[in-house]
Amino acid sequence: MKIYSLLLFTLLSSLTATAQQHSEQDHSKYVVPTDPLVQQKLAKWQDVKFGLMMHWGTYSQWGIVESWSLCPEDEGWCERKGPHSHNWYEYKKAYEGIAKEFNPVKFNPEKWATAAKNAGMKYLVFTTKHHDGFAMFDSKHTDYKITNTPFGSNPKSNITKEILSAFRKEGFMTGTYFSKPDWNVDSYWWPYFPPKDRNSTYDPKKKPEIWEKFKTFTYNQIEELMTDYGSVDILWLDGGWVRPFNTIDPKISWQKSIPYEQDIDMAKIAKMARSHQPGLLVVDRTVTGEFENYVTPEQQIPDHYMSIPWESCITMGDSWSYIPKENFKSTEKLIHTLVDIVAKGGNLLLNVAPGPDGEWHQEAYTRLEEIGKWMKTNSVGIYETKPLAPYRQGKWAYTKKGNTTYAFYLAEAGEKLPTSLKPEGLTIPKNAKITLAESKKALKQKDGSILIPVKTSEEVGVQAAYLLVIE
Structure with missing residues (x-):
């Protein structure tokens, strides 16, 4: 690694702030899906209980928080460090330049799938694109992608395809995490105005032609994932500030800060996605309504039973993304977390972060192996309960x-x-x-x-x- 990793590895995400965004949501407005195929898929998903999430992108090269150091907000999880931290424009250029050195030569998705299966996991959600806009798949609609890195010459360079295939072969339900906001494309962070925060740099109602380009771009990338990557069970959409203005709940503090409507036409996207993937679960996080088939409390467990479909997404360590020295939760803590969630009616989506070389920390394998030993005997009280x-x-x-x-x-x-x-x-x-x-x-x-x-x-x-x- 270069000097950036030495200077930036201490930059971690704020767990409290992101968790708060989801704990405030009013779940009483949950909308039950009417499509029989979606109902069947949802019932199957609720039976499997235990899944793997992986946050992975070029940010692992520096060992920093995923995407957020690009966001010009005065928040702890957006902090920049290193030689370019004093100037946002220089920093963004350097950050996007990581792609020129990203080369995860130890990438072995079959090893991950085996480890996850042996731990008792039964579904996967992989970050195909985070807020920074870097595509971990061979998108035709951007040059900012995994196949335009030194790893691009590798036969397994289309990482998303390789991961979904490896896990599917082990019997997993598969899910694609996709960020609705994209901080790399000009149609979201329009360069005429500098970004002030996580939102688009312009009011979509004032610049409808630019917003239409962004909607088309988003639709096209999601369609790629729904057509070129085999069967997909879950479309897991992040970036809840990209939403229709009428869905903003004024009682929720973070939603009050959304400056204008950012409607990407979820009805059109969901219809398209399900035309390719019948029964697809769509999870438009925090946007309560027909396109949030299950809710996703983040880094926390509800303190009570919830009758609606839900999933706690929780990190195995402290960070969503790779950091050189991770503080992993104990096996006992992880097992208690799984049992607690299942007893309250939810699923556990446990995040493990690959590093820049394409490997997990050894401790991650150890934790999964230990969980698996416990699950061999005790999973009878977990699955399909x-x-x-x-x-x-x-x-x-x-x-x-x-x-x-x-x-x-x-x-x-x-x-x-x-x-x-x-x-x-x-x-x-x-x-x-x-x-x-x-x-x-x-x-x-x-x-x-x-x-x-x-x-x-x-x-x-x-x-x-x-x-x-x-x-």
Whole structure:
């Protein structure tokens, strides 16, 4: 790496600010899809529970926050560092110049797909284009793309196609993250006016001909992804400030700062996308309505059960994008996060960030391997389950499938399986058959508690969470 990586690697995203954008959303206005194929796909997606997200772009070369250092806002996650930080124009030129050295020669999507599958993940959402406008696919509508880098001569240079194919072969549902705003094209950040913030540099109503070019550009790139990359299950759209003005909720602080309407005609885009991909789930994040088939709280877990389809997108470490030294969450924390989310009716989309060489941190593989060991025994209480009241209570989380109740005991770090357990808020019939997922031996009840023989506890060993199966 060049000097930029040494100077810029400390620039991380602000988790609090982005999470706040999604925690304030009014989910009571959720619109249930009417298309039977979308309903079927949504039901399938709700059953798989656990997915992988990957933020990857040229920004990994410098080890900085994805895209946001280009945004001229006085916010911590937009901070610029390095030799060009004093001048935005010089910085943008240098940032876009990263493409000239981006060459992820260790790129091996089959390795990722195998690791994710072994962890129990069943769907993928990959960042085909973030706000900076760099296409991780061979778009015909821009030169700012992966195939115009030193990696362009590699047989696997069309990275999005390779990733979707590798994961699809392992049985994954596949999703394409796509940023609606594009800070590289002149039809969004029109150069006549300098950008002041994340929004377009002009009022689309005053310059309709320029906005129409941007709408066409956006439509065309999405159509490429929907036609040239095999079957796609999810179109995951980010950049919620690009939206019709009448969808802005004045009670939500960040939405109040959107200066004007930025309507890209989602009805037209969704119709086109589903003509190529029947049943496609469209996730127009934070724009409540018919094009947000499920909601996406970011870097957080709702504190209660939600009956609508939802997914928490959460980083395995601290950052969405690659940083040289990442602070990964513990395996116990990640397993507890998955169980907590599923018990409240949601899915977990866990983000891992590839580096500039095309590899993950080794710790990411280790975490997924450890999660996979736990899932081999306990996933029976995860996949295809429904939430069961009281959902979460104390150290307990509950799901159900048919007449079977799954009671997860979320242990503290290093906590052995207690010899007596009393599920909080749950009444267990006296004639119920109770077993541990790790053991098929029937357990006895006494005064509302479930007794665990010492020998059984020792055989099970220390786990992040213990699962009682109650039939």
